[in-house]
Amino acid sequence: MIEGKVWKYGDDVNTDVIFPGKYTYQPMEPEEMADHAMEDLDPTFAGEVQEGDVIVGGKNFGCGSSREQAATCLKAAGVAAVIAKSFSRIFFRNAINNGLPVIELQKGTDAMKKGDTVSIDFEQGLVRHEGNEYHFPALPGEVLAILEDGGLIPHVKKVLKKSG
Amino acid sequence: MGMTFAQKVLSKKAGLDTVAVGQIVQIEPDYCMSHDNTAAIAKTFAKIGVKKVKNPERFVIVLDHTVPAATEKYALGHQQIREFVNDQGIEHFYDAGVGICHQVLPEKGFALPGRLILGSDSHTTTYGAFGAFSAGIGRSEMAVLYATSKIWLKTPASFKIVVTGRLEEPVTSKDLILKIIGELGADGALYRCVEYTGEAIEQMSVASRMVLSNMAIEMGAKNGVCLPDDKTTAFLDGRAVNDYTPVFPDAGAEYERVLEFDASSLAPQVAKPHTVDNVTGVQDVAGTKIDQALLGTCTNGRLEDLRLAAKILDGKTLARGVRMLVLPASQEVLVQALAEGLIDIFIKAGAMLLNPGCGPCLGAHQGVLAPGEVCLSTANRNFKGRMGSAEAETYLASPATVAASAITGVITDPRDAFSRSVA
Numbered sequence: 001m002i003e004g005k006v007w008k009y010g011d012d013v014n015t016d017v018i019f020p021g022k023y024t025y026q027p028m029e030p031e032e033m034a035d036h037a038m039e040d041l042d043p044t045f046a047g048e049v050q051e052g053d054v055i056v057g058g059k060n061f062g063c064g065s066s067r068e069q070a071a072t073c074l075k076a077a078g079v080a081a082v083i084a085k086s087f088s089r090i091f092f093r094n095a096i097n098n099g100l101p102v103i104e105l106q107k108g109t110d111a112m113k114k115g116d117t118v119s120i121d122f123e124q125g126l127v128r129h130e131g132n133e134y135h136f137p138a139l140p141g142e143v144l145a146i147l148e149d150g151g152l153i154p155h156v157k158k159v160l161k162k163s164g
Numbered sequence: 165m166g167m168t169f170a171q172k173v174l175s176k177k178a179g180l181d182t183v184a185v186g187q188i189v190q191i192e193p194d195y196c197m198s199h200d201n202t203a204a205i206a207k208t209f210a211k212i213g214v215k216k217v218k219n220p221e222r223f224v225i226v227l228d229h230t231v232p233a234a235t236e237k238y239a240l241g242h243q244q245i246r247e248f249v250n251d252q253g254i255e256h257f258y259d260a261g262v263g264i265c266h267q268v269l270p271e272k273g274f275a276l277p278g279r280l281i282l283g284s285d286s287h288t289t290t291y292g293a294f295g296a297f298s299a300g301i302g303r304s305e306m307a308v309l310y311a312t313s314k315i316w317l318k319t320p321a322s323f324k325i326v327v328t329g330r331l332e333e334p335v336t337s338k339d340l341i342l343k344i345i346g347e348l349g350a351d352g353a354l355y356r357c358v359e360y361t362g363e364a365i366e367q368m369s370v371a372s373r374m375v376l377s378n379m380a381i382e383m384g385a386k387n388g389v390c391l392p393d394d395k396t397t398a399f400l401d402g403r404a405v406n407d408y409t410p411v412f413p414d415a416g417a418e419y420e421r422v423l424e425f426d427a428s429s430l431a432p433q434v435a436k437p438h439t440v441d442n443v444t445g446v447q448d449v450a451g452t453k454i455d456q457a458l459l460g461t462c463t464n465g466r467l468e469d470l471r472l473a474a475k476i477l478d479g480k481t482l483a484r485g486v487r488m489l490v491l492p493a494s495q496e497v498l499v500q501a502l503a504e505g506l507i508d509i510f511i512k513a514g515a516m517l518l519n520p521g522c523g524p525c526l527g528a529h530q531g532v533l534a535p536g537e538v539c540l541s542t543a544n545r546n547f548k549g550r551m552g553s554a555e556a557e558t559y560l561a562s563p564a565t566v567a568a569s570a571i572t573g574v575i576t577d578p579r580d581a582f583s584r585s586v587a
Contacts, residue, residue, distance in 0.1 A: 012350045016548070024526070025528055026238075040549035040554045063351065066286040090286055094304070097302055140318075152305065152308055153212060156212055157212060157213060
């Protein structure tokens with residue numbers, strides 16, 4: 001269960017504005033990446049985002065470059081989940097692999113505004129906002145297992161340890 | 165029931181008779197590509213706790229994004245990658261200067277029909293031009309591939325895009341793909357495999373097909389495939405690293421959508437800032453002043469692109485106030501361009517020649533933009549801030565449009581300049 005404050009953005013939020021290309025080949029720890037999160041879209045984000053906040057986007061969130069830092073920087077900034085009408089496939093994978101929940105929601109996102117409170121119930125697959133409930137489908141088992149283990153690297157370490 | 169190209173490749177790789185759309189399969193890719201991001205991937209790999217890369221012969225590493233190193237930090241990354249490939253016995257390593265990964269893999273014969281290739285770069289879709297199933301992945305996934313060789317993939321639904329007629333020079337496959345993306349939108353083919361087919365595709369060169377596959381990701385596609393033919397075979401003769409069996413979709417394959425485009429009536433297209441699907445005919449933006457013209461990148465840095473631009477620029481000079489950057493996609497392209505005198509034409513026109521690489525396309529180094537500046541580029545992305553300042557603007561167009569506009573200093577329909585050049 002997550003309850004957080006909404007940061008609202010539009011359609012086609014690309015990975016260049018989430019994490020600019022000029023930083024992508026510089027060695028950086030996740031905490032430093034968080035300082036540049038959303039830099040070219042919303043310069044106020046990195047300074048004001050709070051642990052547990054939720055990003056709400058339109059369609060095709062995370063399109064463009066495969067840069068994984070776009071997911072890593074949001075996770076490190078404290079973002080608890082990203083809700084969008086649809087996601088680009090590479091960002092979707094990167095988010096899961098970084099332990100950042102991504103929720104596809106066709107209905108409801110238009111009504112969510114900056115500063116609103118949303119809650120996400122993963123067990124029931126429900127997003128709640130201002131008295132409304134929106135259902136989202138569960139992730140496939142093998143994908144959910146990665147998210148539940150906190151990301152791909154801890155997941156693979158666990159699997160490799162089990163298989164000895 | 166017949167299967168699409170994507171279903172056939174994925175079922176074959178998964179060892180299954182058939183796979184349904186949406187089905188998740190565990191597979192081992194034939195080849196995996198990474199570039200300057202290998203330094204970060206190697207660090208993540210170390211965290212997994214596996215000492216040696218499994219199947220090092222399946223990994224191809226190309227340094228291209230920030231070459232030669234622009235800063236000490238980049239240099240350090242390159243140094244770490246060289247040590248990593250030596251320690252791990254990764255033989256398919258192409259150091260700075262050889263070219264852009266998406267040009268190098270085809271030239272070195274890794275991009276083969278029927279192969280499944282994954283890369284930690286979104287434009288890995290380029291190898292679809294050779295009938296390969298190729299898609300981008302993230303860095304953590306590449307690190308896990310080092311450790312296990314395995315990854316999960318979801319079987320995509322497929323679109324068939326039929327392109328009738330023939331492209332008429334100087335209109336190119338870049339104009340065609342911009343038109344397609346403009347119509348479908350940046351998420352128009354989200355998660356789909358796109359099969360390009362029809363007379364225009366059959367007629368065009370392998371290099372032109374690479375533009376279509378390269379930019380499939382810009383409409384959200386997982387991959388964009390052209391079916392292999394005699395032209396593919398001719399390109400791969402003497403290059404292919406091993407034998408290959410092409411994979412074709414079944415006649416009764418099911419497509420979610422079938423779309424038709426006509427190449428013969430197509431005008432030059434331009435994508436306006438700041439999204440790739442913000443496309444219009446060149447006439448609508450003609451007269452827009454430009455500061456920089458960029459010819460190159462994994463989209464349009466091949467020999468036929470340089471030839472077309474040189475034809476228009478031959479004997480001309482750049483407009484006052486315009487700087488032009490030329491980045492051949494690879495050493496092989498550069499050597500051939502030198503032999504044909506193309507580089508001579510560019511330099512005499514006043515352009516700057518940069519080494520093969522990604523350069524300014526992603527704003528990491530070489531020719532980045534100041535606030536308020538406008539770049540007309542042959543690249544594949546025009547996102548806000550991508551080429552430097554978030555206050556700069558990038559327009560995308562074909563090599564012909566970029567060359568014609570560099571002469572006038574404003575966005576210009578290349579058809580007049582082209583017809584004068586061949587008259």
